[in-house]
Amino acid sequence: MAKRKTVAFDEMNGTGNGIRAPYASYAEWLNATPIEDIGRRHQEADMIFRRMGITFNVYGAEGGVERLIPFDVVPRILSSKEWDVINRGVRQRVEAINAFLNDVYNEQEILRAGIIPDDLVLANPAFRPEMLGHRVPGGVYAHIVGVDIVRVDDETFYVLEDNARTPSGVSYMLENRQAMMRLFPDLFSRYSVAPINHYHEWLLETLRSVAPPRGGDNPTTVLLTPGQYNSAYFEHAFLAQEMGIELVQGADLFVDGGFVYMRTTRGRARVDVIYRRIDDDFLDPLAFNPTSVLGVPGLLAAYRMGNVTIANAIGGGVADDKAVYAYMPDIIRFYLGAEPILKNVPTYQLRKPDDLAHVLDNLEDLVVKEVHGSGGYGMLVGPSASKAEIEAFRAKIIAAPAGFIAQPTLALSTCPTYVESGVAPRHVDLRPYVLCGRTIQVVPGALTRVALREGSLVVNSSQGGGTKDTWVVEDGHAGTRR
Amino acid sequence: MLARAADNFFWMARYVERAENVARLLASCHQIGMLPGGEASGQSGQLSEWETPLFMTGTADDFMRRYESVTPGRVLAYMILERDNLSSIRSSLLQARENARATRHLLSSDLWETLNQTWLAIAELDYDQLRRDGIQERLEWVRDRSHMFRGALYGSMRRAEGFSFASLGTAVERADSTARLLRVKWDTLVQRDLPHGVKARPDYYRTAVLLNALSAYKSYRETYASNLDFAKLAELIILREDMPRALMASLTEIEDLLRRLDPAAQPLGAVRALRQRLRSIQVADLMRIGIKRFLDEFTVEVGRIASQIQNTFLVVS
DSSP states (O other), rough: OOOOOOOOOBBTBBBBOOOOOOHHHHHHHHHHHHHHHHHHHHHHHHHHHHHTTEEOTTTTTTTTTEOOEEEEEEEEEEEEHHHHHHHHHHHHHHHHHHHHHHHHHOOHHHHHHSSSSSHHTTTTTTTOOGGGGOOGGGGOSOOOEEEEEEESSSOOOOEEEEESSSOOOOOHHHHHHHHHHHHHHHHHHHHHHHHTTTHHHHHHHHHHHHGGGGGOOOOEEEEEEEETTTTTTHHHHHHHHHHHHEEOGGGGEETTTTTTEEEEETTTEEEEEEESSSSSTTTTTTOOOOOOOHHHSTHHHHTTTSSEEEEEEEEEEGGTTTHHTTTHHHHHHHOOOOOOOOEOOOOEEESSSHHHHHHHHTGGEEEETTTTTTTTOOOEEEGGGGGGHHHHHHHHHHGGGGGGGEEEEEOOOEEEEETTTEEEEEEEEOEEEEESSEEEEOOOOOOEEEEEEEEOOOOOGTTEEEEEEEEEESSGGGGBOO | BBBHHHHHHHHHHHHHHEEEHHHHHHHHHHHTSSSSSTOOOOOTTTTTGGGGHHTTEEEEEEEHOOSSSOOHHHHHHHHTTTTTTTTSHHHHHHHHHHHHHHHHGGSSSHHHHHHHHHHHHHOOOOHHHHHHHHHHHHHHHHHHHHHHHHHHHHHSSSSSSHHHHHHHHHHHHHHHHHHHHHHHGGGBOSSSOOTSSOOBOOOOHHHHHOOOOOOOOOHHHHHHHHOHHHHHHHHIIIIIIOOTSSSSHHHHHHHHHHHHHHTTTHHHHHHHHHHHHHHHHOOOHHHHHOOOHHHHHHHHHHHHHHHHHIIIISSSO
């Protein structure tokens, strides 16, 4: 089947009317630099990442194989004006998400106001009745949020997804910058690129700001990981090291008398804040999945007593669910009384008969996603799927329509990317990381993910995506040092 | 620090040291194989040269289940590369790296990258490649990487608990491995075909190879300025404080490290008792008890100390 040929907006070349301002200086440099030089730096980057063990583990691969996430040496560049919109937009969303979570686990005004159907929230698998009436410090549930954004033209950014559970990838944002500064010192002296490497300081500050009052002035914060065979283990270790906090597994913690302790060489030590990188289901075998060996028995009880803070809070998944996503503009209006700064992608809810009929008629033009899926698994990209794939997916949809949403295929912007044939456009997305404690903080940067296969729109690392360093630079010549 | 992290430090270092000692023993077998009659099987009741690595690591039964007979190539492949042999050099380096990875946030980049590089260099190695690289060269490489590991540990890690537990792992494993190595080699050192009635004496070439395997040949010459002799050999490898691979030196290190961690640490009792025994014993007594019997007892004691360390610091309930 012939792929639809849409000319996407390009981050460097726009729609073909000359180099866009943020890239002016870079394009000049790129022109003057032999492609072999870029190739050499590309290989060098590979070596750096391999030696440092900056890898991810592939689920289901034999023996927990570690892979490198392909890193692309051509940066994604945003002007500070563009960044300003994104920055304000994601802050707004995170503020609304926290107001929403605080509401649905307490007063439930939004349900009474009929803004969002009750069952979508209360019968949602990510909704945790255990959280009802539990007040969390500062009213903050989603402390770390990674918002997935795509761009379709000069002015339009869409939010694809709010990752409000345990978003990963921030370590790549940080390591990519380190690698770029090492590989291209000349470029960094040409451009004034907004720094991002203080992220971990803000992260620690965020976590400590929501410690239980009993934690005192110096709350003990730990990072809870499923362990070294988890796909994001590198990131867990990296963040623990950067923050100087203990990297614990479930078996390192225990609950006694309503408090959480870790086992040290000198006996027990109390824990006040847990930055968990384990899903809700596995946190406490007594409360949730009883077969979990990753969690800590009794943790939920200690949490409900207010003796420990868990970040992100249990039950936050109800806010980033793909079905709830469709209501996000209304949620923003309801709590903040403001219009959304960033747009939602128009979304068909297959639980609605009209939407379902429309989607089934237009599968070859749409992207269909599982409501509770993640990581690019269980997803149909209509325009690039074969007839057989479409028919197989049609059967899945008809079997359980409420499990799916559909969106128009967006012409994701492209960004110049180093590939075998030279530098060529590839589709990208953008994931900035929002920190929410007593205040909201966002470092001026993001993870740019790139679909390395020509024409592909799937950027997930588990599906052959790579990453790029993302630069926020001053507009026009102001950001160009000579 | 977290008890589990301390456990990771301890075992990371033990596995590096284990790989090194297996490499040292294999290198000595390989060299002896080049001597005339070197590959001949042992005299009745004795281990042949190429059986010694299997007995040192307790893998002889597993090996014989897989292969019907002991040949140099099989032993080398099994002890260097075999994935299913938990004592192979490859397995030890994997375990070292996995323990490091579990606690990589507490390692200096120098230390982590050293271990990671070591693992990456052997992960995909197969026997053909190994032969092309040269067996001897590869075994020396293992030794070098172990030196580099200790160099990175010593030169880049903060002198905190992690450093102590890693150093402890090295010392415990070295005491154990050296005792086992000497135990399996002892009988093979006797010069063969001596006329009836002549007192047993060490075979010069075999003994020199063993001393080299323990980086002790020059020290022997320096210390004794004498021909090779069983009693001096035993004294050098077992009783001397100033020989870094000697049992006594390893025990002293264990005691110092434990005292630094906790002057009231429970395992200190057993360490002091064992050290006292070594200090008070004369080499003549050793020879009378029988070196092999003494080494067996010593390994049991080291095992007891290791499990006390485990229970005191590393598995905390």
